[in-house]
Amino acid sequence: MNLIIKLPPKAERDDIVKAWVSGVKQGDNFAEFRSLLQGMVDTGYNHNGIACLFLHESTTKLIRHQLSKEVNSEHLEIALALPIGFN
Secondary structure, three states, X not given: OOOOOOOOOHHHHHXXXXXXXXXXXXXXXXXXXXXXXXXXXXXXXXXXXXXXXXXXXXXXXHHHHHHHHHOOOOOHHHHHHOOOOOO
């Protein structure tokens, strides 16, 4: 069986990266990130496509790069050594 997954466009990926990094910087509950994901689902993207885009190697590299530029913490290296995931 083939499963067709509609991936969001690159602009959406950039918004995801910004929202995730903002959530880490602010130490909040990722409200902006969750709202963005819900908006994407509401406009027709399925959960699998969003998860594939978010967990794709290129996206996680962008997130790690942005975090290393914007967050000044001695714990950042430890945090970036762990896989990025979301529930």
